[in-house]
Amino acid sequence: MPYSTIMVLLDNSRRAYHRLEIATRLAAAQRARLLGLPLIPQPDPGLALLRQQDRGFMDALQARHEAAISQMRHAFEGAADEAPVAVEWRAVAGDPADVVRREACLADLVVAGQSDPDDDEAWIGERFVESLLLGCGRPVLVVPYAGRFASVGAxxxxxxxxxxxxxxxxxxxxxxxxxxxxxxxxxxxxxxxxxxxxxxxxxxxxxxxxxxxxxxxxxxxxxxxxxxxxxxxxxxxxxxxxxxxxxxxxxxxxxxxxxxxxxxxxxxxxxxxxxxxxxx
CATH class of the missing domain: 3.40.50.620 (HUPs)
Structure with missing residues (x-):
């Protein structure tokens, strides 16, 4: 049986768009529903404590997160418009690792990105990909941060x-x-x-x-x-x-x-x- 659902993890990194492109191609080939899950790193607890009196800082951080999620959703829906796939956007608040562990049960395959040490926007959490492989209970396709892949699975x-x-x-x-x-x-x-x-x-x-x-x-x-x-x-x-x-x-x-x-x-x-x- 083919996969019925494929979940792609999205962030604000440079490589997120190529990862989305690959996930969309796979979903089209499998005739699967494509689920988009945006991930935003949680503020450092120490930083949040130091800034708890600075409401303007916290408001600016929240606005930045909302803008990033909006940008991800726009890219996700745009990619879906170019391929014959059904899509579902799932924006869930919370710690990214906990969110993925909870949402991954909806998918037959999870598409994630390799950690990129040169792109701060690719950082989701400490050893995030490693914990994803061992903790989400689903197979995970990890896309490298370097190179472009015209085909995956030929x-x-x-x-x-x-x-x-x-x-x-x-x-x-x-x-x-x-x-x-x-x-x-x-x-x-x-x-x-x-x-x-x-x-x-x-x-x-x-x-x-x-x-x-x-x-x-x-x-x-x-x-x-x-x-x-x-x-x-x-x-x-x-x-x-x-x-x-x-x-x-x-x-x-x-x-x-x-x-x-x-x-x-x-x-x-x-x-x-x-x-x-x-x-x-």
Whole structure:
């Protein structure tokens, strides 16, 4: 079945418009409803305390937030006018992380942007994308802050490790994989080439896709030392294969006050060169 709803997270950054363009194209291809969710960072509590007597400052901050949301909505509705998709604007007040966790249950897929250290308007919250991957309960397509992507999902690479997260990602991505022209399953061996017996081999991933009518080519990467090196190798192979979408499981766990990600996930979040579909 295709996705019925796709949610795009919008901010006031330079890259938000390209992210919206990608989400709109995906929604049109899936014949899905597109949900627009604007995110505005909350004022720093210390700053708000210091300025609590300065009503003019707080009013100016509120006016700026309202203007930003209005601009996002204008862009969202304008993009929808150019594509055959049903849209829904969902402006919800509150802490962005809490808002997304609450609203994400409405979507089959969430489209977000990679953190951009050079654009202050792209900052939503501390480790926002990381907490989103592990906490929203939905697959998340993260769009890099660098580069433009004329297509997303024509040539797909599935990073396969045989784990629960990899299995979840493979099946969550089926609506996109069904529309792909080419699918590669890239398997990274453990311990210099010896696969762990408890993990499903790459052949299982290829067979699973075949059961869904999807032909895939299996590749085995050479063994590397360390998660960071594996993440870099995956990105290198994606470039070699001309991939425009990488599918992988998001590894890690969220604690009360911290987010702990696996090394491969962290490497890809920091150095991604193509959109990455994460599922936890």
């Amino acid at each position: 040539t797909v690479m599935v990073a396969w490790s045989g784990t629960r997260e990899a299995t979840r990602a493979l099946h969550d991505a089926l609506p996109l994989l069904r529309l792909a022209r080419t699918v590669h399953v890239v398997c990274a061996p453990h311990d210099g080439g010896a696969a762990r017996e408890r993990e499903a081999p790459g052949e299982h991933a290829v067979a699973s896709l075949r059961y869904h009518g999807i032909d895939a080519t299996l590749h085995t990467l050479p063994g590397v030392a360390g998660d960071a090196a594996l993440g870099e190798l995956l990105l290198s192979r994606a470039a070699d294969l001309g991939v425009d979408l990488l599918v992988m499981g998001a590894y890690g766990h969220a604690r009360m006050r911290e987010v702990v990600l696996g090394g491969v996930t962290q490497t890809l979040l920091g150095a991604m060169t193509v959109p990455v579909f994460f599922s936890h």
